[in-house]
Amino acid sequence: MHAIEVQHVSKKFKQQRVLEDIHFTIEEGEIVGIIGPSGTGKTTLIKLMLGMESLDTGQTKIYDQLMPNFSVLGKVGYMAQADALYEELTGKENLAFFGKLYGLKKDVLQQRQAYVAQVTNLTKDLSKRVSNYSGGMKRRLSLAIALLHNPDILILDEPTVGVDPILRQSIWQELNGIRDQGKTIVVTTHAMDEAGRCDKLILLNHGRLIALGTAAEMMGQFNVDTIEEVFLAAGGAEE
Numbered sequence: 524m525h526a527i528e529v530q531h532v533s534k535k536f537k538q539q540r541v542l543e544d545i546h547f548t549i550e551e552g553e554i555v556g557i558i559g560p561s562g563t564g565k566t567t568l569i570k571l572m573l574g575m576e577s578l579d580t581g582q583t584k585i586y587d588q589l590m591p592n593f594s595v596l597g598k599v600g601y602m603a604q605a606d607a608l609y610e611e612l613t614g615k616e617n618l619a620f621f622g623k624l625y626g627l628k629k630d631v632l633q634q635r636q637a638y639v640a641q642v643t644n645l646t647k648d649l650s651k652r653v654s655n656y657s658g659g660m661k662r663r664l665s666l667a668i669a670l671l672h673n674p675d676i677l678i679l680d681e682p683t684v685g686v687d688p689i690l691r692q693s694i695w696q697e698l699n700g701i702r703d704q705g706k707t708i709v710v711t712t713h714a715m716d717e718a719g720r721c722d723k724l725i726l727l728n729h730g731r732l733i734a735l736g737t738a739a740e741m742m743g744q745f746n747v748d749t750i751e752e753v754f755l756a757a758g759g760a761e762e
């Protein structure tokens with residue numbers, strides 16, 4: 524069974540073709556990076572995977588279940604690009620709110636709250652109101668919420684935007700640890716330097732999948748030394 528299947532998916536917004544015949548599978552226990560420039564359809568693709576956006580053609584499945592499917596969504600942690608946080612509540616209260624939504628028991632919630640706060644370096648700031656958080660702190664709290672119910676699949680839309688390099692490094696270490704437990708992680712980024720941290724890459728440009736595979740396979744195929752060069756060689760610079 525695949526963790527995620529995207530089958531011949533196309534999407535238009537009015538006359539604008541945003542995704543065209545995208546087809547791939549994601550297996551359990553891998554970190555997959557969806558890489559591409561701003562506006563190329565990464566967020567739309569993620570929303571289609573989750574069943575949050577309607578498709579024009581094709582279908583998406585998570586654990587063999589056609590999406591949207593609410594029972595499967597309990598196994599997924601999703602960090603959206605725009606932070607959906609309660610600004611008037613503290614970080615801890617936000618975590619408690621989402622923990623209850625996920626149905627976590629009190630003792631599990633307390634233990635997971637402490638863990639996710641430590642991973643995202645928010646332990647000291649948990650009792651502050653979110654309205655007083657910086658942009659980077661809000662991103663980290665969104666990531667903490669996505670991790671809270673220990674999901675089997677993590678889907679993270681630009682998780683390290685606004686996060687300083689030291690914490691970025693430690694978040695990636697933690698994501699590797701989560702992957703090593705057999706969990707599946709999908710990350711979008713337009714930072715090509717983050718590509719090397721992923722087990723597999725999906726390169727998107729102008730709504731088309733232009734390359735798919737490991738970074739080493741791609742660099743070998745195009746006989747280049749960086750993912751940036753793969754991107755250009757695979758047609759990323761074309762209009």
Ligand SMILES: Nc1ncnc2c1ncn2[C@@H]1O[C@H](COP(=O)(O)OP(=O)(O)OP(=O)(O)O)[C@@H](O)[C@H]1O
Binds near residue numbers: 560713
């Ligand atoms: N609900 C919508 N209605 C109309 N157009 C939309 C909608 N959502 C996205 N778009 C358009 O679809 C295109 C792809 O957007 P999307 O957010 O998927 O790109 P992205 O690759 O995630 O970009 P970024 O890296 O900047 O987040 C953009 O041109 C965007 O304006």
